[in-house]
Amino acid sequence: xxxxxxxxxxxxxxxxxxxxxxxxxxxxxxxxxxxxxxxxxxxxxxxxxxxxxxxxxxxxxxxxxxxxxxxxxxxxxxxxxxxxxxxxxxxxxxxxxxxxxxxxxxxxxxxxxxxxxxxxxxxxxxxxxxxxxxxxxxxxxxxxxxxxxxxxxxxxxxxxxxxxxxxxxxxxxxxxxxxxxxxxxxxxxxxxxxxxxxxxxxxxxxxxxxxxxxxxxxxxxxxxxxxxxxxxxxxxxxxxxxxxxxxxxxxxxxxxxxxxxxxxxxxxxxxxxxxxxxxxxxxxxxxxxxxxxxxxxxxxxxxxxxxxxxxxxxxxxxxxxxxxxxxxxxxxxxxxxxxxxxxxxxxxxxxxxxxxxxxxxxxxxxxxxxxxxxxxxxxxxxxxxxxxxxxxxxxxxxxxxxxxxxxxxxxxxxxxxxxxxxxxxxxxxxxxxxxxxxxxxxxxxxxxxx
Numbered sequence: 001x002x003x004x005x006x007x008x009x010x011x012x013x014x015x016x017x018x019x020x021x022x023x024x025x026x027x028x029x030x031x032x033x034x035x036x037x038x039x040x041x042x043x044x045x046x047x048x049x050x051x052x053x054x055x056x057x058x059x060x061x062x063x064x065x066x067x068x069x070x071x072x073x074x075x076x077x078x079x080x081x082x083x084x085x086x087x088x089x090x091x092x093x094x095x096x097x098x099x100x101x102x103x104x105x106x107x108x109x110x111x112x113x114x115x116x117x118x119x120x121x122x123x124x125x126x127x128x129x130x131x132x133x134x135x136x137x138x139x140x141x142x143x144x145x146x147x148x149x150x151x152x153x154x155x156x157x158x159x160x161x162x163x164x165x166x167x168x169x170x171x172x173x174x175x176x177x178x179x180x181x182x183x184x185x186x187x188x189x190x191x192x193x194x195x196x197x198x199x200x201x202x203x204x205x206x207x208x209x210x211x212x213x214x215x216x217x218x219x220x221x222x223x224x225x226x227x228x229x230x231x232x233x234x235x236x237x238x239x240x241x242x243x244x245x246x247x248x249x250x251x252x253x254x255x256x257x258x259x260x261x262x263x264x265x266x267x268x269x270x271x272x273x274x275x276x277x278x279x280x281x282x283x284x285x286x287x288x289x290x291x292x293x294x295x296x297x298x299x300x301x302x303x304x305x306x307x308x309x310x311x312x313x314x315x316x317x318x319x320x321x322x323x324x325x326x327x328x329x330x331x332x333x334x335x336x337x338x339x340x341x342x343x344x345x346x347x348x349x350x351x352x353x354x355x356x357x358x359x360x361x362x363x364x365x366x367x368x369x370x371x372x373x374x375x376x377x378x379x380x381x382x383x384x385x386x387x388x389x390x391x392x393x394x395x396x397x398x399x400x401x402x403x404x405x406x407x408x409x410x411x412x413x414x415x416x417x418x419x420x421x422x423x424x425x426x427x428x429x430x431x432x433x434x435x436x437x438x439x440x441x442x443x444x445x446x447x448x449x450x
């Protein structure tokens with residue numbers, strides 16, 4: 001019989017080749033190498049090697065497959081018994097790993113297809129910051145060559161690797177590092193909005209950021225913008241010097257190094273500004289005339305609300321805006337001798353400014369229907385109706401033709417008075433006023449002769 005080869009050794013394995021070496025003492029004509037997959041149904045392949053060689057390379061094997069390899073010595077067409085080995089080819093690493101779309105919490109991964117038989121792919125995202133179980137592993141079937149990986153953390157660095165899986169074996173990985181996009185601040189709100197200020201609040205981003213950039217300006221003039229750089233731990237900012245009744249746009253962006261988040265926007269409208277320098281110009285016993293400087297905002301009209309300070313019904317009137325820098329309005333039908341609380345607001349569509357306020361009083365009204373009757377040589381009888389206003393007393397002044405004046409105080413509850421000690425046959429000018437504190441009504445005047 002022919003002596004067999006000995007010490008069959010596998011010297012190198014790749015995904016498609018196996019290198020073999022063996023020993024043999026005697027000269028032979030040639031060697032026969034056969035190989036077949038160990039799983040059932042594989043094809044038996046063979047080739048020969050010249051007798052002066054004791055090494056061979058098997059080519060064009062399938063990756064990730066275990067083969068049964070035998071080497072026979074042949075001398076004068078006779079075969080020895082074989083020397084054999086089992087060896088599995090490796091799985092190759094995938095190729096062409098790239099990232100199509102990188103968002104805050106997801107990444108679209110793509111890779112090249114491979115044309116041999118295997119079960120599927122394993123895609124691994126390893127969070128490079130976390131040591132403990134920071135891996136997200138996805139098993140994908142052929143012929144998938146792309147995957148949208150959800151559930152990632154914003155602004156986080158991941159090592160991404162793709163592997164081939166065959167017969168429960170995972171091949172070597174092809175790896176690349178990717179950083180997800182920074183997330184912008186969330187829940188942006190404009191609070192405590194006035195005619196010239198607003199407080200902007202937000203929730204901090206989830207990503208580690210170095211700072212927040214806040215930009216604001218009138219929405220309809222994109223060139224007019226103010227930018228503020230804030231530290232990463234701030235979550236509110238107060239903006240001032242705004243224009244009344246103007247729509248503003250606020251934009252927030254997270255920054256880290258040369259990375260930045262998408263912008264997040266919020267829109268708000270400042271209030272109308274209140275009228276300024278509200279003052280009383282004049283008053284009568286039943287009216288008050290007011291004047292104020294117009295609001296900066298373009299307003300439709302002004303609303304005046306007023307009521308007696310001591311209590312009583314509110315009245316509300318609307319007055320058009322004056323064509324000059326100020327507007328004037330007269331409140332009528334008021335109670336005499338009464339102090340009123342007055343508020344003036346600017347109105348535009350359904351918006352109303354804060355009020356400008358003032359207190360102002362009407363004059364005392366004068367006594368009514370003063371009459372002279374029952375003249376004698378030295379007396380005149382007077383009667384009248386009392387004023388509407390609350391007051392303290394009456395003051396009666398009577399003047400003779402010579403210009404001599406006399407006056408007398410009359411109690412508040414009187415509506416008649418007998419004037420005594422007059423000169424006979426004389427025409428007097430008699431005037432009656434109501435007084436309250438330092439305030440006096442207009443006089444009611446009659447003439448009467450003794």
